[in-house]
Amino acid sequence: xxKWMLPMAVVLTGLVTVSGCATAxxxxxxxxxLSRDVNTALGKAKVQDQSRQAFLDKAYGYAIxxxxxxxxxxxxxxxxxxxxFERGQKIGYCDLSQATIGLAxxxxxxxxIIAFENKAALDDFKDGSLKFAAQATAVGLKAGASxxxxxxxxxSVLTANPEGLMAEAAIGGQTFSFQPL
Numbered sequence: 001x002x003k004w005m006l007p008m009a010v011v012l013t014g015l016v017t018v019s020g021c022a023t024a025x026x027x028x029x030x031x032x033x034l035s036r037d038v039n040t041a042l043g044k045a046k047v048q049d050q051s052r053q054a055f056l057d058k059a060y061g062y063a064i065x066x067x068x069x070x071x072x073x074x075x076x077x078x079x080x081x082x083x084x085f086e087r088g089q090k091i092g093y094c095d096l097s098q099a100t101i102g103l104a105x106x107x108x109x110x111x112x113i114i115a116f117e118n119k120a121a122l123d124d125f126k127d128g129s130l131k132f133a134a135q136a137t138a139v140g141l142k143a144g145a146s147x148x149x150x151x152x153x154x155x156s157v158l159t160a161n162p163e164g165l166m167a168e169a170a171i172g173g174q175t176f177s178f179q180p181l
Contacts, residue, residue, distance in 0.1 A: 023081070023093050023094060023095045023177045023178065023179040024092075024093035024179045025081070025093070034066075034081060034082070034083065034093075035083065035090075037066035037067060038064045038066050038082060038083045040066065041064055041066035041067075041111045041113075041160075042064055042113075044111075044160070045111070045113060045158070045160060048160070052158075055115065055149060056113075056115060057088075059115040059116055059117065059156075060086070060087070060116050060117060060118050060119055060121070060122055061084065061085055061086040061087065061091075061115075061116040061122040062084075062085050062113055062114060062115045062116060063082055063083070063084045063085075063094050063113070063114045063116075063125065063176070064082045064083055064085075064111075064112075064113050065080035065081065065082035065094070065095075065096055065111065065112040065113075066080075066082060066111055067080065067109055067110075067111065068080025068096060068109065068110050068111070068112055069107070069108070069109045069110075070098060070107065070108050070109075070110070071106065071107035071108070072100060072104035072105060072106065072107075073104070073105055074101070074102075074103075074104065074105075075099075075100070075101055075104075076098075076099065076100040076101070076104045077097070077098060077099050077100070078096070078097070078098035078174075079095065079096065079097055079098075080095065080096045080110075080112060081093065081094070081095045082094050082095070082096075082112075084122075084125070084126070084178060086122060090181065091180060091181060092126075092178055092179050092180040092181050093178070093179045093181075094125075094176055094177060094178050094179070095176065095177050096112065096174050096175070096176050097174070097175050097176075097177075098173065098174045098175075099173070110159050110160065111159065111160040112157065112158070112159050112160075113157070113158045113159075113160075114155055114156070114157050114158075115149070115151075115155065115156045115158070116154060116155055117151040117154045117155065117156070118154055120154060121151075121153070121154025121155050124154070124155075125155070125176055125178060126178040126180075127178075128175070128176060128177060128178070130153075130155060130176060131173055131174065131175050131176075
């Protein structure tokens with residue numbers, strides 16, 4: 001039974017990616033709103049954990065998805081839009097798509113920060129070859145979490161602010177798109 005679930009999750013991820021929203025906001029107002037949301041999410045994350053600033057300062061780059069959302073009723077999906085930074089400078093826009101299959105029910109919003117240890121990891125993200133198993137590497141964005149954050153294959157994922165109610169025991173993966181400024 002489980003043998004068909006992983007290929008199905010991969011297909012669902014592909015469908016979500018292909019049919020997903022445009023990576024960059026289309027209007028100047030939407031771009032400004034996304035930048036405000038990113039700055040607010042980053043500010044909250046740094047207030048929650050003073051070591052986060054040092055962690056991100058040491059990172060080669062990072063992507064911030066200020067308000068992702070996910071939902072599921074057996075089959076699940078998530079989407080978020082954000083901005084990408086290299087050496088502290090914004091270089092583009094990004095989005096994440098996630099598809100899952102398994103025992104899951106509910107909905108949730110979240111903030112996700114992906115830190116890149118080096119240029120190679122950021123390049124993998126930008127060309128779409130960086131992918132994660134759902135929730136496999138996430139560390140909660142709470143006080144002290146950055147001190148324990150570890151890089152796996154050059155990336156470290158931090159999540160915060162889960163709001164809503166979601167019960168989940170599912171498999172799947174996240175894929176990313178990047179659009180330069």
